[in-house]
Amino acid sequence: MAVTIIRGNVPGYKGPEGTSSRQQQLVLECDRITAITPMTNSEPSLLDRGSPRDGDEDWISLGGCDLQINGALGLAFPDVTSEDGPKLDAISRYLWQAGIDEYLPTLVTTSLEKFRGALEVFEGFMTQQPPPQEAAQVLGLHLEGPCLNPQKRGAHPQEFLLPLSSETLEQVIGPFSNTxxxxxxxxxLDPSGEAIAHLQSQGIHVSLGHSLANAAQANQAFDQGAHLVTHAFNAMPGLHHREPGLLGAALVRPEISCGVIADGEHICPTMLHLLLKAAADRLFLVSDALAPLGLGDGTYPWDSRQIQVTQGTARLPDGTLAGTTRSLLEGALNLVNWGLCDIETAISLATIAPRRALGRSSNLIGASARQLLRWRQVDGQWHCQRLIVEA
Incomplete structure (x- = not known):
């Protein structure tokens, strides 16, 4: 049986005796990772380029997992119809090329008709999506709305916001809870907590966001089972020394994970640094990318309005920040290239932490070689790309 060796560093890896993630090698057999062992010189590495140790400072990881992405290649996910199967296929393949293994298509606030229509389309797509060796996998959907605080709705349309109740959730989700x-x-919006309990009974993770919740209200929701925060700092009050609010409550609870957008526009790099210092082990990156992802700057339709994309940042005509067209892995590279964290932390925030937030494994053992990313420093800047390994 042919064996391939890839030398490098594996983020988060601890050997059987607690050895560091540094200086490891992956053993591949028939396109699958069968072992991670201490690095040696006994076998040539796939990454060697003349010097037998050229790959030693590279990092190897699974592809990214994006829990908040609103569209790509011109298609906004709330707008999908039964005719968009080929476009969804193309988006998943595009995301795979961009280093994403898994994602949650995100439906922002829209009409009940569009919610139901999109859920039905994705339910069908998930049964026949292309294989993980070729395309990013849809794990399910993220509904960002419609039960949001109107005063913190951001770019979400006011006319489609709905009260938070079990009845509303049934109207929105209906028979598609498995999706x-x-x-x-x-x-x-629901002090009783009945809505959170309703979602949990259906196996749906609950994230708090687009909210004016104070710390007491946030802690009540966390006690009821919510365990995530949507795009920390955005669409919620900032930290205050007398009222820590939703974010302050989340940062001191070890079981709560917070999504973060690292494009440099949604959060000032200084505040990103503060978050990393406070809770790096409980953050995960999201892209919050909009439909123009992959298309470049310009003016694009967005529900009944338009957005202007300039240098990867999307805004409504009134200047309201709507999202970005930068990828998840760009955010990870930003963090390390800005000097806010080390490369291992940045990789983990885009690959390990999002999976952990959903209770998914990030173990490399058994993974396909085609899921691997290679992170490499060139002229002082970090880059990443797919590491294609032919069986």
Whole structure:
């Protein structure tokens, strides 16, 4: 049986005796990772380029997992119809090329008709999506709305916001609970907590966001089972020394994970640094990318409005920040290239932490070689790309 060796560093890896993630090698057999062992010189590495140790400072990881992505290649996910199967296929393949293994298509606030229509389309697509060796896999959907605080709706259309109740959730989700993986809501809209309990009974993760919840309201929701925060700092009050609010409550609870957008526009790099110092082990990166992802700057339709994309940042005509067209892995590279964290932390935030937030494994053993990313420093800047390994 042919064996391939890839030398490098594996983020988060601890050997059987607690050895560091540094200086490891992956053993591949028949396109699958069968072992991770301490690095040696006994076998040539796939990454060798003349010097037998050229690959030693490279990092090897699984592809990214994006829990908040609103569209790509011109298609906004709330707008999908039964005719868009080929476009969804193309988007999944595009994301795979961009280093993404898994994602949650995100439906922002829209009409009940569009919610139901999109859920039905994705339910069908998930049964026949292309294989993980060729395309990013849809794990389920993220519903960002419609149960959001109107005062923190951001770019979400006011006319489609709905009260938070079990009845509303039934109207939105209906028979597609198995297709919904995550829902963002404002907990102060339902002090009883019945809505969170309803979602949990259907196996749906609950994230708090687009909210004016104070710390007490946030902690009540966390006690009821919500365990994520949607795009920390965005669409919620900032930290205050007398009222820590939703984010402050989340940062001191070890079981709560917070999504973060690292494009440099949604959060100032200084505040990103603060988040990393406070809770790097409980953050995960999201792209929050919009439909123009992969198309470049310009003016694009967005529900009944338009967005202007300039240098990867999307805004409504009134200047409201709507999202970005930068990929998940760009955010990870930003963090390390800005000097806010080391490369291992940055990789983990895009690959390990999002999976952990959904209770998914990030173990490399058994993974396909075609899921691997190679992270490499060139002229002082970090880059990443797919590491294609032919069986």
């Amino acid at each position: 919904v993986r995550l829902m963002t809501l404002a907990p102060e």
